[in-house]
Amino acid sequence: MLEPSIDALQEKINSKYTLVTLSAMRARQMSETKNPLVDHPFSHKYVGMALEEILAEKLTIADGQKKDSE
Known part of the structure; x- marks a missing residue:
């Protein structure tokens, strides 16, 4: 089972x-900075760390980009 789902x-x-x-993109950035x-x-x-950041809402898409729910 993969986490986060x-x-x-x-x-x-x-x-x-x-x-x-x-x-x-975030994984590439973390490989250089080592700062989750x-x-x-x-x-x-x-x-995996980047996906955890998304789940924790620490990493989101920019406001200018359209979300499917909008």
Whole structure:
């Protein structure tokens, strides 16, 4: 079982494409800075940490971008 679950993540960001893009960009950033936004992440990999940040609402899409719910 993958954590966090895709269902929980899609409650935060409805588009799977946006989830993948956002988490990949953040993972690349973390590989350089080594600074996650969540305290004590469960994942040891950067993509997992980025997904945890999305679930914790520490990482979101910009306000100028359209969300599916709008």
